Amino acid sequence: MTRGRLPWLVLVPVTGLILAACMLMGPAGIGLRGLDTAAGQAILTLRIHRVIGGFLVGAGLACAGVVLQAILRNPLADPYVLGVSSGAGLGAAVAILTGLALRTAFALPAVAFVASVLTLLVVYTVASQGAPPTVYGLILSGVIVSAICSSLLMFLVSTAQAEGLHQVTWWLLGNLQPSSPELLVLAGVLIVAGCCGSWILSRELNALTLGTEVAATVGVRTGAAVGTGLLLATLMTSAAVALAGLIGFVGLIVPHAARGLVGPDHRRLIPASALAGGAFLALCDAVARTVLAPIEIPVGVVTALLGGPFFLFILRKKRRSAWIG
C-alpha cells in the first residue's frame, strides 16, 4: 500500500496542472487570447468562476462520498444514497416549474438546498425512532424517501408545461454554468467548512469503518459521530447540488480512486479525495464545454462516461485495497 509523501508529491502538482489546463480550455478557443482587451478579461473571469465552481463542487461531492462510505460501511454509497438528490431534484423542479427560478437567481439554489437538507432530516427521523439509527435503517429509509420524492418529481414533470422542462432535465444532469459570484462564495464556504469538519472527524470515521460496536469499544461516541458525519456530508452535498445540480459519479469513484492512492486512513483520504474530486470535475467540465463547442453537453454525462471505465480500471488494479475485492 502506498504511504508516505509520494502520493502528495503527485497529487498536488497534478491537481494544479489540471486546473491550469482547464483555464485554457473553452468554447472561445484553446488558450487565453486578447487578455489586454476587455472581452478577453471577461472571458478569463468566466473561466475562473467556472473552474473554481467545478473544483468546489467536485471536492464537496468527493468528501461527502468518503464520509458516507465510512458511516454506512458500504462501498457503493455516494452523496446521493440517502435520498438527498431526489429531495433536491423535487425542490429544483418545483422552483423551475412554478416560475420562481425566473424571478430571482437565488430561488433555485435556495429551494434545492433547503429541500435536500429537509430530505436528510426526514430520512434520519424515520430511521432513528427514539434510538440512534442503524446503518440498514438509514439506507432503507433513504431508499423509501428517495422513491417518494422521485415519484413526486415524475408527477410534476409529466404534468408540466413544456417551458422549464428542459431546465429541469439539465439540472438533473448537472450543469456548472456560472451562477452569481455571491452564490459561488456561499456554496464555497459551506463546502470548505464541510471538508475541514470531515477531516477533524477522521479518527471517528476510521473507527466507524470497523462497525459501530467496534468504534464504541475504542471510545467513539458513535451516535454523535454518525450524526455529525451525516450533517457534514449533507451540507457539502446540498451546497454542491445548489450550485451545479445533480452531478453523478464523482462522489462514488473519486473516494475509491483516492483510497487506492493514499490508503484508507481518513486523515489522508479526505484531503486527497477533495483534491482529486475537484480536479476531476473541473476537467470533466472543461471537456463538456469544449469538445463540441459551441454546443455544451451536460457535465454529468461526461463524469459518467469518463468515470465508469476509470472505475472499472481501479477495480481491477486495486482488488486488494480496502473494501474493493
Next chain:
Amino acid sequence: MSLSSSDGLCRGSGRLLPVLSAALALACCSCRPSVTPPPHRAGERVVTLAPNLTEMVYALGAGSNLVGRTSACDYPPECAAVPVVGGFGAPSLETLAALQPTLVLDTALADESLGERMRALGFRRERVCCRSLDDIPVALTQLGGWLHCEARAADLAGTLQREIAVLREQAMSATHRPRVWVELWHDPLTTAGRGTFISELVRLAGGESIGDEVKREYFETDPEWVLSRNPEVVICLYMDSRAQVRAAVLQRTGWEQVAAVRSGAVYDGFDNNALLRPGPRVLEGIGALRKCIAGKAPSP
C-alpha cells in the same frame, strides 16, 4: 413497455377498436357534458393539435368549425370556448373520439404511433408541415382546401408571400447585419441554430443570429462563447411569458463588455406566441424584431 403493448393491441384488433371506442365515446358523452361540442357551422368538424394550426383555422374564418384544440392553443381568445383534447403533442384519444371529428389537423413533427392509432379509430388525420417561413402560406392554402375556404386562403397566402419576399429582398441588400444573440433560455443558455425558424425570423428582421454557426435546431452553449462573438443585439425569447430577464442579462458577470449590453440593446417581453409560432401572425413577430435590430443597422 405499456406503450408498445398497447400499440400491439391497436394493430391486432384494428376492426374491434372503432366499435369499442365508439361505445366508450357514447358513454363519455352521457357522463361528461363538458366534452359536448359547441354549436358549429355545417361541414367539417375540425380538431387542431397545435396552436399555430388553431390560429390558421381562425385566420381562415373557419373558427366555428373547430370542435377541439390542445391546452396550448390560446389565440385568438375566442378559442378558449372550444373543448380541450389534451396537451400539445399529447391528445387524449378518448376525448378525440367523443368529439367525432371529421378532420384532425396535426403537425409534421407529431408522434406517428399516435397517428396510427387515430387512423385505426377511423379519423381523417392530416399533417401540416410548418417548419420554415415559406411553409406558412403553403399550409394556409392546404387548410383552405380542406376547410372549403379557398378564396380567403389564397388571399392570406398571397399577402404573406409578397410581404416575405419584400423582407427577404431588403435583408439581402443590407450592407450591415447586426450580430444577434437570441436567448431562448438562461439556464442552460440555449439558442437556435442555422436553418431554424427563429434564425430565419432574425435574418428577415435585418440581423444575423450568432447561433447560425451551428447546424442544429437548438443547442446549449457556454456564456464564454457568446462573449467571444460579441453580439450587438440580445433578444430574449423565453418560452415563458413571466420572464422579465433584461435586467438580469445587463447584470451578468463578464457580460459588461458585450456590445449589446454596453449600448443597452437587450430586449425581452416579446409576444412569443406571435413570434415563435409558425402561423398567420408571423409578420407581426418579424416587425417586433425589426424594431430592436434596426437601431443597430446603419440607415440607408
